[in-house]
Amino acid sequence: MGRKAAASQPKGQSTSVTPDIIKVEAIRLFSERGYPVIGMRDLSEAVGILPGSLYAHIASKEKLLLDIVASGVRNFTDVIAPIVERDGPADERLREAIRAHMRVLAVTLDQTRVTFHQWHYLTNDNLDQMVAVRRDYEMLFKRLVAEGIEDGTLLGTSRPTVATLSIIGVLGSATEWFSPTGSASADEIGDAIADVLTLGLGTR
C-alpha cells in the first residue's frame, strides 16, 4: 500500500501532504533507484502534488537527503549507545549491540540503505554534519572492541582497527542482503553474525 495510493488519489483533501509523507516516499525512491537519479518530479508524482509545490514543505532536495540520512544513523545510535554504556563483559555487550543493530535494520531497511549508500552525495555543511554522526556510530563499536581487549573478553590478536572495521563492515553489508520477510529473524541473524565474529569460522 502507499505505492500508487498517493499518486492515484485524485484531489480529495482526505490526507493532505506533510513533510513526513514526502520523507517516506523519498526514502522509497532514493532506496530503489538512487538519490541523483530521482528527480523532484518523480517525488512530486509519488506524493500526489505538482513539482513546485514540494518546496512548500521542504527546503531543498539535498536537505531532504540530509534529514533522511542523519535520522537514519540516529535510529542506530539511539538504541546501541545505551548497550555500549552499560556494565558487563564487552563480548556480551558486543553481541547485544549486533542484535540491536539487526533489529533496527529490520524495521528501517530502506532508510538504512539510503543512509549507508547515498550520504556521500551531500555537500559542504550537510556533508560535514553527516560525517560527524557517522563517526559517533563507528565510535560505539570502536569502544566495545577497546573495552573487550581491556576486560579480556575480546582478543587483541588481530589489529584492533581491522576488528572494528570488520564488525562495522559486516553490519553494513547486511543492509544489502537482509530480508525482513526471510525465515530468519533479525535476532537470529544477529546471533549468527556475532558467532562468526566472536567464535570464528575455524575449527581449532
Place this chain on the structure above:
Amino acid sequence: MGRKAAASQPKGQSTSVTPDIIKVEAIRLFSERGYPVIGMRDLSEAVGILPGSLYAHIASKEKLLLDIVASGVRNFTDVIAPIVERDGPADERLREAIRAHMRVLAVTLDQTRVTFHQWHYLTNDNLDQMVAVRRDYEMLFKRLVAEGIEDGTLLGTSRPTVATLSIIGVLGSATEWFSPTGSASADEIGDAIADVLTLGLGTR
C-alpha cells in the same frame, strides 16, 4: 599525475586519446563523485577533447560503466578462482583467497569502488550481465565455505549463508577503508581479516 595533465595538454598529438585513457579517467571521476553525477562534459574535459568527440571512442555512458564494472569483477575472479579450485584444506584456501582479494584491491582501488558501489545504475541487458559476473564472484566464497564444512576445517555452527555473506561483506567494506599508502600491506590486512573470520574475536 594525470589529474590535470590531460586537461591542460594544449593540442599536441603527443598522446592521442584512446578508449583506455577514457576508461582510466572515468574510473577516477566515477569513483570520486559517482556515476550519475559525472557528465560526459566532465569526462571529456578530463581527457582533453570535446564532449561529442567521446563518442568516436565509446558507445555510450552506460556501456562505459559496464566495461568498468565487468572487468572490475573479473580482476578478482581471475585471481581467486585458481585458489578455490586447487587442493588443500578449505580454511587455508579461504585465507589465501582473502589475501589475494586484498592484493587485487590494493592495485585497483578506484575501479573496485565503482564496481562494488555503482553497478546498480546499469539497466536491462547491461544489468543482467553484471548480476551474472557478481554471482560468479560470490559463488567462489560460497564454495569455500561449503567445502570447509565438508572437510571439517570450517565450522557449520552458524548458518553457512551468513558466514559466506559475512566474508563477502567484510571484503566489500575494505573497499571503503583500505588505503594503499597506509602502514599495513595488503597481505597483512588480509591476514588480519582472515584471523577475525576464522579464529574469531572471542577469547574462549
Place this chain on the structure above:
DNA sequence: CCTACCGATCGGTAGG
C-alpha cells in the same frame, strides 16, 4: 498547494 516559468545542463548525433 497551483500556475507559469527560469536558466542550466543532460546524453547523444549529423556531417564532416
Place this chain on the structure above:
DNA sequence: CCTACCGATCGGTAGG
C-alpha cells in the same frame, strides 16, 4: 576528433 546542435530534463522560484 571538431562544429554545431537536438529535445529532454534538471532543481528551484515568483506570485498568488
